[in-house]
Amino acid sequence: MLEGARERRVRTGGIELxxxxxxxPGRPTxxxxxxxxxxxxxxxxxxxxxxxxxxxxxxxxxxxxxxxxPRPLRGGFTLEKLTDDFLAVADAVSPGRPVHLVGHDWGSxxxxxxxxxxxxxxxxxxxxxxxxxxxxxxxxxxxxxxxxPTPRRIGQLLGQGAKSWYVYLLHTPxxxxxxWRGPLGKRWPxxxxxxxxxxxxxxxxxxxxxxxxxxxxxxxxxxxxxxRRPRPDxxxxxxxxxxxxxxxxxxxEQLYDDLExxxxxxxxxxxxxxxxxxxxxxxxxxSWITEFVNSxxxxxxxxxxxxxxxxxxxxxxPYAERFGGQLVLVTGAGSGIGRATAFAFAEAGARxxxxxxxxxxxxxxxxxxxxxGAADAWAETVDVSDEQAMEKLAAKILAERGVVDVLVNNAxxxxxxxxxxxxxxxxxxxxxxxxxxxxxxxxxxxRQMADRGQGGHIVNTASAAAFQPSKSLPAYSASxxxxxxxxxxxxxxxxxxxxxxxxxxxGLVNTNITSTATFVGVDAExxxxxxxxxxxxxxxxxxxxxxxxSAILRAVVRNxxxxxxxxxxxxSHALSRFAPGVLRRLARVEPRL
Amino acid sequence: MxxxxxxxxxxxxxxxxRVQRLAYxxxxxxxxxxEPGVTERExxxxxxxxxxxxxxxxxxxxxxxxxxxxxxxxxxxxxxxxFPTDRRLEPxxxxxxxxxxxxxxxxxxxxxxxxxxxxxxxxxxxDDLEAHRELILRExxxxxxxxxxxxxxxxxxxxxxxxxxxxxYPLGVIAHKVDRVRERRRSPRxxxxxxxxxxxxxxxxxxxxxxxxxxxxxxxxxxxxxPRPGLWAVEPHLGFRGTGAxxxxxxxxxxxxxxxxSAFWLDDDLPHVRRWARRKAEEK
Numbered sequence: 056m057l058e059g060a061r062e063r064r065v066r067t068g069g070i071e072l073x074x075x076x077x078x079x080p081g082r083p084t085x086x087x088x089x090x091x092x093x094x095x096x097x098x099x100x101x102x103x104x105x106x107x108x109x110x111x112x113x114x115x116x117x118x119x120x121x122x123x124x125p126r127p128l129r130g131g132f133t134l135e136k137l138t139d140d141f142l143a144v145a146d147a148v149s150p151g152r153p154v155h156l157v158g159h160d161w162g163s164x165x166x167x168x169x170x171x172x173x174x175x176x177x178x179x180x181x182x183x184x185x186x187x188x189x190x191x192x193x194x195x196x197x198x199x200x201x202x203x204p205t206p207r208r209i210g211q212l213l214g215q216g217a218k219s220w221y222v223y224l225l226h227t228p229x230x231x232x233x234x235w236r237g238p239l240g241k242r243w244p245x246x247x248x249x250x251x252x253x254x255x256x257x258x259x260x261x262x263x264x265x266x267x268x269x270x271x272x273x274x275x276x277x278x279x280x281x282x283r284r285p286r287p288d289x290x291x292x293x294x295x296x297x298x299x300x301x302x303x304x305x306x307x308e309q310l311y312d313d314l315e316x317x318x319x320x321x322x323x324x325x326x327x328x329x330x331x332x333x334x335x336x337x338x339x340x341x342s343w344i345t346e347f348v349n350s351x352x353x354x355x356x357x358x359x360x361x362x363x364x365x366x367x368x369x370x371x372x373p374y375a376e377r378f379g380g381q382l383v384l385v386t387g388a389g390s391g392i393g394r395a396t397a398f399a400f401a402e403a404g405a406r407x408x409x410x411x412x413x414x415x416x417x418x419x420x421x422x423x424x425x426x427x428g429a430a431d432a433w434a435e436t437v438d439v440s441d442e443q444a445m446e447k448l449a450a451k452i453l454a455e456r457g458v459v460d461v462l463v464n465n466a467x468x469x470x471x472x473x474x475x476x477x478x479x480x481x482x483x484x485x486x487x488x489x490x491x492x493x494x495x496x497x498x499x500x501x502r503q504m505a506d507r508g509q510g511g512h513i514v515n516t517a518s519a520a521a522f523q524p525s526k527s528l529p530a531y532s533a534s535x536x537x538x539x540x541x542x543x544x545x546x547x548x549x550x551x552x553x554x555x556x557x558x559x560x561x562g563l564v565n566t567n568i569t570s571t572a573t574f575v576g577v578d579a580e581x582x583x584x585x586x587x588x589x590x591x592x593x594x595x596x597x598x599x600x601x602x603x604x605s606a607i608l609r610a611v612v613r614n615x616x617x618x619x620x621x622x623x624x625x626x627s628h629a630l631s632r633f634a635p636g637v638l639r640r641l642a643r644v645e646p647r648l
Numbered sequence: 649m650x651x652x653x654x655x656x657x658x659x660x661x662x663x664x665x666r667v668q669r670l671a672y673x674x675x676x677x678x679x680x681x682x683e684p685g686v687t688e689r690e691x692x693x694x695x696x697x698x699x700x701x702x703x704x705x706x707x708x709x710x711x712x713x714x715x716x717x718x719x720x721x722x723x724x725x726x727x728x729x730x731f732p733t734d735r736r737l738e739p740x741x742x743x744x745x746x747x748x749x750x751x752x753x754x755x756x757x758x759x760x761x762x763x764x765x766x767x768x769x770x771x772x773x774x775d776d777l778e779a780h781r782e783l784i785l786r787e788x789x790x791x792x793x794x795x796x797x798x799x800x801x802x803x804x805x806x807x808x809x810x811x812x813x814x815x816x817y818p819l820g821v822i823a824h825k826v827d828r829v830r831e832r833r834r835s836p837r838x839x840x841x842x843x844x845x846x847x848x849x850x851x852x853x854x855x856x857x858x859x860x861x862x863x864x865x866x867x868x869x870x871x872x873x874x875p876r877p878g879l880w881a882v883e884p885h886l887g888f889r890g891t892g893a894x895x896x897x898x899x900x901x902x903x904x905x906x907x908x909x910s911a912f913w914l915d916d917d918l919p920h921v922r923r924w925a926r927r928k929a930e931e932k
Contacts, residue, residue, distance in 0.1 A: 394809060398889060416807070423809045426769050427889065567806065599811075601889070 067143035073121040077106040084149040090160020092267030094120030100337035118269030153180040163187025194285025240264035294320035374403035387466030389416030391566030395604035401429035439492030449499035464496040469572025474529040476576025489534035510553035519562040519624035522631040524642035555614040562624030667751040675760035688732035708748030708845040720892035757881035759896030773893035813887035823882040825863035
């Protein structure tokens with residue numbers, strides 16, 4: 056039972072559907088359709104997050120939860136009958152106004168039918184699909200690969216064929232029912248927790264064994280007939296948002312390769328998660344559904360009567376699918392790599408928080424981020440080495456903007472000069488920023504990510520100096536080596552919570568780190584001269600920070616552990632593993648500054 | 649200075665002003681005629697034909713046109729990439745028109761940035777170019793070395809969050825000298841550059857080499873000298889992730905001791921200057 060829900064029963068085609076409603080019926084209606092083996096309670100987390108913005112409607116699909124099952128079961132679960140059910144629910148909860156559909160798993164499979172058949176035209180305003188392809192599109196997808204087989208296409212067929220093992224099992228008579236009503240039904244919650252990392256609690260509900268037993272007919276009634284004879288006209292008549300979980304054990308990403316030809320108004324999203332995203336990533340789903348529904352609604356209002364266009368967000372680029380709308384915090388975002396990273400996330404449509412100790416440059420980064428297409432951008436003036444200030448920042452951001460999805464601990468300072476000349480004060484200065492800044496970031500924002508339990512990613516900017524020793528950079532290299540090892544340890548610790556940790560080791564990059572670096576053991580004039588010389592050297596190397604920024608985004612997408620960026624950083628990373636003696640020799644060379 | 653000398657200078661400057669205005673007029677007219685589907689080559693031809701019809705026979709360089717991310721010289725490695733391509737203009741695309749006509753023996757070299765329809769980023773870049781125009785004039789009047797001024801412009805760009813895109817020009821120049829050009833019946837061109845103008849530049853370079861200055865304003869050591877009297881076509885070029893914007897116009901440097909006489913922009917009635925004034929008026 057969903058908290059605060061109003062329930063009603065809708066009669067249709069000889070059965071009764073249990074329909075729950077939340078939120079103000081005057082708002083746009085969002086209908087959430089559950090999958091197999093589930094009941095509407097799979098949506099409880101998402102529904103409660105959407106309830107203050109929309110009129111949220113959930114119903115138990117026939118034969119599931121507290122809806123009654125058709126008699127006989129065989130032939131009672133065809134997509135045509137499921138469409139009747141949907142129309143009955145839509146007419147009951149939102150007469151005269153189209154609804155926004157959201158489907159997961161089999162809920163998505165049937166919703167594809169709802170948005171591609173003629174008789175639902177005008178009843179659906181938009182559709183958000185996750186982990187459930189249209190059986191018709193699937194049929195065409197298979198046919199295309201069978202009629203024109205190439206090695207890649209055969210590989211795709213075999214891959215999806217292997218992922219569909221349970222579909223074959225569900226087609227055997229009686230056995231699935233016996234298993235679900237027997238041992239499998241009992242063990243299922245534990246299996247979900249262990250393999251799919253679905254948090255426990257009030258899900259799955261006690262109706263699971265009968266849901267799963269009845270639901271087997273969803274497959275038996277539809278899969279073979281639709282895959283054999285897919286409809287040639289299964290074109291979506293509404294805007295579609297496709298959310299693809301990248302770690303889905305049952306569906307491969309390639310299934311959606313040709314989707315644009317079936318759904319011309321398509322917005323793609325990807326999420327690093329397993330199959331049960333409504334349970335594991337409710338925050339992200341709620342924010343994407345909200346954004347999508349709002350954009351479709353405003354489109355409908357502004358151009359009533361004209362044909363629908365794709366509700367495109369401004370952001371484009373290769374990473375927009377993944378980072379669109381995500382909350383990204385970058386420290387040291389006032390210049391160099393931090394600023395370029397903020398811009399790269401902004402281009403992908405993320406919400407960017409630019410943190411720097413220099414207020415002016417932080418707000419400049421935020422301003423330009425907004426101009427680049429960031430969903431929003433804010434500047435915060437904080438010195439990362441200041442423990443209290445960082446704690447305040449973390450609390451403020453949690454309260455005002457929510458939990459950070461991607462944290463980039465990038466702020467750092469340079470320090471050069473012999474160890475014997477480096478004073479304890481110098482050491483404190485470099486460790487406070489380069490190491491403690493990272494520790495505070497990971498500690499505070501990592502804690503928030505872990506508490507939320509919906510994944511996230513932390514990027515720490517280490518350096519090629521973390522594995523390349525040098526007589527001229529003892530303090531800097533030590534601080535960066537610490538960051539590298541901290542990242543590796545944290546990666547191991549947070550892996551179980553779906554939080555990735557990446558250490559980025561850029562190398563010589565053309566930023567202003569050289570002109571603000573401290574050179575110990577020399578007077579002010581000599582320090583100025585050396586800053587100038589090293590700035591010129593970095594300028595001649597001229598490796599742009601933008602390339603480091605794209606390496607960071609790529610590393611987050613691929614969840615890479617250690618990322619050397621420039622060719623020389625890559626070379627010394629390789630040498631540090633295979634020929635550390637060479638690096639030790641190089642460490643003795645005195646750079647001419 | 650004698651009155652005759654000033655008068656001569658003034659009439660010279662009027663000649664340069666005339667051709668610079670003509671070039672900006674051309675840029676504005678061609679920009680207004682740009683529409684989706686026009687290619688860079690077509691835009692360059694439009695400029696060429698417009699100026700030829702008004703009596704331009706020789707060029708410092710032939711007109712250029714850059715569309716989309718080519719305004720920021722994305723992926724430019726060899727100078728041949730500067731030449732106009734078959735890229736088509738699309739709605740919301742930034743563009744730059746750059747031309748250097750010679751008219752009645754006077755040379756202009758101008759750059760005009762715009763976008764087809766609105767482009768907030770391009771507008772931001774244009775707004776931020778104003779600080780560069782002020783910085784360059786101020787530091788030239790202070791007689792700072794050209795190389796230092798170059799580096800200060802660089803620093804300002806970094807602070808603004810942009811990349812220096814004039815670095816992509818040959819030798820990374822932010823400016824070069826322009827001069828009078830002798831009118832010949834025939835003026836062959838070398839890689840799009842008029843041979844007469846090139847000859848002038850080469851002879852300047854030779855003199856400069858002997859005297860320790862250069863007609864090219866670069867980040868390198870050969871530009872480590874105070875501003876040399878003459879006319880400089882200054883072209884700061886900002887780039888920001890696939891969007892670029894520049895202006896180019898002539899800065900007059902004299903050997904006067906009076907700071908305001910020692911350097912000044914040839915003409916303050918240009919599209920980008922008017923745009924900034926308009927912005928300021930709107931803000932008030």
